[in-house]
Structures are given as structure tokens and as C-alpha cells.
Amino acid sequence: MKKDGAKGELQKNKILNAARELFATKGFEATTTREINRQTDSAEGLLYYYFPHGKREILDTIIYEGIQSRTNAIDFKFHSVSSVADIEQQLLNAFDQIWQIFSQQENYYSFMITIRERALLSNKQAKWLQDLIKEVRQLLIDFLTPATEKLGLQQDNIPQLVDIILSLFQSSIYDELLINNNQELNNQISHTVQSQLHLIVTSILVEK
Amino acid sequence: MKKDGAKGELQKNKILNAARELFATKGFEATTTREINRQTDSAEGLLYYYFPHGKREILDTIIYEGIQSRTNAIDFKFHSVSSVADIEQQLLNAFDQIWQIFSQQENYYSFMITIRERALLSNKQAKWLQDLIKEVRQLLIDFLTPATEKLGLQQDNIPQLVDIILSLFQSSIYDELLINNNQELNNQISHTVQSQLHLIVTSILVEK
DNA sequence: GTCTATAATTAGATAGAC
DNA sequence: GTCTATCTAATTATAGAC
Known part of the structure; x- marks a missing residue:
């Protein structure tokens, strides 16, 4: 036993x-x-x-526990969309959650290992990594899709917008962790992403 | 001798x-x-x-030769801006150049080593890496700044726009190389970045 | 400049006592 | 479940012949 x-x-x-x-x-x-x-x-x-x-x-x-931990921590709690400002706020909250996840030392470590030892990963382990990113992407798409009509956006453009937003999120984190090798995520960077998101959302989405 | x-x-x-x-x-x-x-x-x-x-x-x-090689390969040849469509085209050309650089096997290898062994880098070597990114950023800022008045954009917003564009470039490459572990850059990804750039540029820049 | 041979050290891993 | 002692193989690096 x-x-x-x-x-x-x-x-x-x-x-x-x-x-x-x-x-x-x-x-x-x-x-x-x-x-x-x-x-x-x-x-x-x-x-x-x-x-x-x-x-x-x-x-x-x-590797396994790290992916598990980061996956479980993703829980965006989106609610249905009313205005453009509301969308922006909910996207900000989502980014904040991702930010918080990487601010935890265990998650930071396991992420760094996963990226750094990427070449050692089995196909299965690599798929976990890719699926986690895909899941975040899909959650954002599902969040934005119902609001399409209101926002002067083609349904087809939603994935594109989501990819742009995810690029902002990813780059800020990769830059900080992989390029600058900072273990502590800097709040300044979070503010930069916030204002980038503001510019994107207010430029691309138009309330009707 | x-x-x-x-x-x-x-x-x-x-x-x-x-x-x-x-x-x-x-x-x-x-x-x-x-x-x-x-x-x-x-x-x-x-x-x-x-x-x-x-x-x-x-x-x-x-590490040294890699940074040198990638730095020397950066040579955007921007010319002064006329229209929004022209800006988009010139940014596309810049992305294409970056894409070409990472498509060369030696550059790809040295980049992967630099990122993967980031923790081993001396401060001096790390600074080379950061300076290269800063240089690209500055070139884009210098390219866009003269066109500010025409484009309905505050001078202050130029760095922000540049950072957004750079995020698109970076994410596409990092995703492909670091997450998916593909040695060959996929043309599909290049097209994705092109259409993202189109959406961004045409949404944020307004000809006056 | 290129080779062979090998020194010195350290790595991952195991056996077996307690 | 934790310990000590040790094996085997591999690693970086060097000495010295050609």
C-alpha cells in the first residue's frame, strides 16, 4: 500500500x-x-x-508540475462585455493575472527551465507548453467574440486582435525574464503594457 | 609578427x-x-x-561574433515618409530584414545560444544583447518621428507605437524559435505579422 | 600546426549498513 | 528512510612527440 x-x-x-x-x-x-x-x-x-x-x-x-501550476493558475473570470472601456479593463485584469503568475518564484523558475532546456523536452512536454499558450489564446478569443457586432470588427479579425494583444503580453515578459535576466518583474513594465493595450484597444475597437 | x-x-x-x-x-x-x-x-x-x-x-x-554579425546585418535603409501605406511598406521591409537575419543558420544558432546560456553571460555580453535591441528600437523611432504631424499622433506616442510593433516582431520570432523549437522560420508566420502590422498601422495612424 | 597518450578531476549512480 | 563508501565512466586539460 x-x-x-x-x-x-x-x-x-x-x-x-x-x-x-x-x-x-x-x-x-x-x-x-x-x-x-x-x-x-x-x-x-x-x-x-x-x-x-x-x-x-x-x-x-x-517541468510537469510547473506547467500544471501555471495552467491551474489561469482563471480569467471574464464576464460579458458592455463597453470598449470595459473590454480594456478586463484585458488588463487578464494581463495582471499572468503577471502575478510569473511573479511567483516557483513559476518563474519552472518557466525559465522549460524555455532554457526546451531542446531536452519530449514531444509530449513540448505540447504541454504549446497547449498552455493556445488555451490562453482561446480564452481571449471566446471573451471577445460575442462583442464583435458592437465593435466594428469582423468576426475574422478577432484572432488577429488577440494575437496582437498576446504579443504585447509575451514580449514584455520575455524581454524582462529572458533578455534582461531579471527575476523580479518590474511594475514599470506592467504600466507600459497597460498603456500599449489602451492605445490598441481604443484605436481598433469602435463602439457602435 | x-x-x-x-x-x-x-x-x-x-x-x-x-x-x-x-x-x-x-x-x-x-x-x-x-x-x-x-x-x-x-x-x-x-x-x-x-x-x-x-x-x-x-x-x-x-557570442561576440554572433552579436557582431546580427548588428552588422541591421541596415534598414529607411527613406523619408510620404503616406501611411508607405510607412507600412517600409516597416514591412524592416521586419523582412530581421526575418532574413534569423533565417541564416549561423545567426539562428548564435541567437539561440545567447538566449539559452543567458545566465552565463558577463555583464558586458548582456549589454551587447540589450544594446542591439535598443538600436533597432531607436532606428524605428527615428524613422517615424519626422512624420508625426501628418499622422495625427503625439510625438510622445511614437516610442509606444514602436514598442508595439517591436513586440509583434519579437513575439513571432521567439514563439517560433523558443517555444516551437523550429529551426526554419515559417513563411506563414511572416504573413501573420504582415497582417497584424497592417491592422495596427491603419488603425493608429491617420493621414491628415 | 597537428598528433597521441594520459593526467587529474568530477560526474552520475549503486551497494549495503543502520 | 537515511546514511557512508565507492564504482565506473566521462570530462577538461596538458605534456610532449612529430
């Missing part, structure tokens, strides 16, 4: 947490199992008790 | 080319010097004749 004892789960998480930080900051290959053991104050053999397949199994677990 | 003999340069480039491909596809740490030697059909010791400081020196050279 396999039951996750509290003690075992604790140690397993200690290993995962240490590995997540090390993989994110130094990279998967550059991190040694010895370093993980040192950081968890545990002996050489113990790691293989919890992860019989070694380092790669730890990576896989981090 | 140190003079780069043709033979020496050849071998040095063979090493750099092999390492560039391996670092980009497997990662820096995961690539062994043995593998580089095998791929260049040369013996164990030779690598250290050309790169006395070993693997890290090879990485630094690739």
Missing part, C-alpha cells in the same frame, strides 16, 4: 525546490546531483530513493 | 562552426570538447591550440 508519508513528501519537495532553483539559475547540465544534495543537507544516496531515474526524473517532475 | 595564416583560420572556423551547432542544439554544458573534436575530425589537443582557455573561450567567441 503506497501512501505518501508526510516525511517522504517533505524530503521529496526539498529536493525539487533545491533543484528548481539550481536548474533555473545555473542550467540543468551545469547542476550536479552533489550540489542538490548539499543544498538539501542530505546524503549522496538519498536522491535516488526518491528519484530512481536520477537527475532527468527531477527535471521531468519540475 | 602574428598573422592569421589561412590554414589556422580555417581550422579555427571549423571548430567555431561545429561548436556553434552543438551549443545551439544540445546546450553549452551538455556539449563536450570531445564531440567538437570528433565533428571537426581533429585530435584532442588541437582545440587548446586555438582556444587556450578551452570551451568557455569558444562560447565567448561565438
Whole structure:
């Protein structure tokens, strides 16, 4: 009868947490199992008790749990649209939620690992990553589509508008995390995206 | 009198080319010097004749040459603006140039390495990366600024518009290279960016 | 400039006591 | 479930012949 004892789960998480930080900051290959053991104050053999397949199994677990965590955190709670200003506000809230997700250290780490070790991912793992982005995209499309008539926009243009908005979101985060290597998301950037979104929404959407 | 003999340069480039491909596809740490030697059909010791400081020196050279190459390739040749349609066309040409740069395998490899091994970069190397993006941004600002009056746009809004346009460019490339892990840039994506740019430019800019 | 051979170190992983 | 001790293989790097 396999039951996750509290003690075992604790140690397993200690290993995962240490590995997540090390993989994110130094990279998967550059991190040694010895370093993980040192950081968890545990002996050489113990790691293989919890992860019989070694380092790669730890990576896989981090990738999986990271996607799970980020997916579960997405919960936009859109309500039906009234005005252009209302649309803008709801899109801002959505961006804020994404921003909050990446501001959490565990999510930040697992995202960085997923991108950085992208070449190591199995097809299945890569699909998780792509599906998460697709899901966000679809949620935004479903949110905007009912309002098409009011907004002087062709139904066909909605995906296009959504892609533009997503580009703003993505670029701001990628720039900050991948190019500037900042672990802490800067509020200034969030404001920049807000004003970009304002310009886009008020220019493209026209209340009728 | 140190003079780069043709033979020496050849071998040095063979090493750099092999390492560039391996670092980009497997990662820096995961690539062994043995593998580089095998791929260049040369013996164990030779690598250290050309790169006395070993693997890290090879990485630094690739990073440096990559930034140089991508920087030199940026040459937008904007001419002064007449109409909104003209602006759109010139921006499209700029995007096309960026697209072409990333379509070249060497540039693609060095870019992937630079992003993937971002955490290993020195401050100086990181600054090169940031400055390249800033330079592109500034070129676009300088291109659009003279046309401000004609376009019903505040001078202050130009950087904002440029950032939006750059987000479209960046996202399309990052998505393709980092998320989807495609080595070949897909023309479909280029068309998507074109139509996004069209929507943005025609919505935000108004001829007077 | 290029080679062979090898030193020195460190990596991931395992065996087996407690 | 956690520990110590250690194996095996691979890694970077060097010495020195040609």
C-alpha cells in the first residue's frame, strides 16, 4: 500500500525546490546531483530513493508540475462585455493575472527551465507548453467574440486582435525574464503594457 | 609578427562552426570538447591550440561574433515618409530584414545560444544583447518621428507605437524559435505579422 | 600546426549498513 | 528512510612527440 508519508513528501519537495532553483539559475547540465544534495543537507544516496531515474526524473517532475501550476493558475473570470472601456479593463485584469503568475518564484523558475532546456523536452512536454499558450489564446478569443457586432470588427479579425494583444503580453515578459535576466518583474513594465493595450484597444475597437 | 595564416583560420572556423551547432542544439554544458573534436575530425589537443582557455573561450567567441554579425546585418535603409501605406511598406521591409537575419543558420544558432546560456553571460555580453535591441528600437523611432504631424499622433506616442510593433516582431520570432523549437522560420508566420502590422498601422495612424 | 597518450578531476549512480 | 563508501565512466586539460 503506497501512501505518501508526510516525511517522504517533505524530503521529496526539498529536493525539487533545491533543484528548481539550481536548474533555473545555473542550467540543468551545469547542476550536479552533489550540489542538490548539499543544498538539501542530505546524503549522496538519498536522491535516488526518491528519484530512481536520477537527475532527468527531477527535471521531468519540475517541468510537469510547473506547467500544471501555471495552467491551474489561469482563471480569467471574464464576464460579458458592455463597453470598449470595459473590454480594456478586463484585458488588463487578464494581463495582471499572468503577471502575478510569473511573479511567483516557483513559476518563474519552472518557466525559465522549460524555455532554457526546451531542446531536452519530449514531444509530449513540448505540447504541454504549446497547449498552455493556445488555451490562453482561446480564452481571449471566446471573451471577445460575442462583442464583435458592437465593435466594428469582423468576426475574422478577432484572432488577429488577440494575437496582437498576446504579443504585447509575451514580449514584455520575455524581454524582462529572458533578455534582461531579471527575476523580479518590474511594475514599470506592467504600466507600459497597460498603456500599449489602451492605445490598441481604443484605436481598433469602435463602439457602435 | 602574428598573422592569421589561412590554414589556422580555417581550422579555427571549423571548430567555431561545429561548436556553434552543438551549443545551439544540445546546450553549452551538455556539449563536450570531445564531440567538437570528433565533428571537426581533429585530435584532442588541437582545440587548446586555438582556444587556450578551452570551451568557455569558444562560447565567448561565438557570442561576440554572433552579436557582431546580427548588428552588422541591421541596415534598414529607411527613406523619408510620404503616406501611411508607405510607412507600412517600409516597416514591412524592416521586419523582412530581421526575418532574413534569423533565417541564416549561423545567426539562428548564435541567437539561440545567447538566449539559452543567458545566465552565463558577463555583464558586458548582456549589454551587447540589450544594446542591439535598443538600436533597432531607436532606428524605428527615428524613422517615424519626422512624420508625426501628418499622422495625427503625439510625438510622445511614437516610442509606444514602436514598442508595439517591436513586440509583434519579437513575439513571432521567439514563439517560433523558443517555444516551437523550429529551426526554419515559417513563411506563414511572416504573413501573420504582415497582417497584424497592417491592422495596427491603419488603425493608429491617420493621414491628415 | 597537428598528433597521441594520459593526467587529474568530477560526474552520475549503486551497494549495503543502520 | 537515511546514511557512508565507492564504482565506473566521462570530462577538461596538458605534456610532449612529430
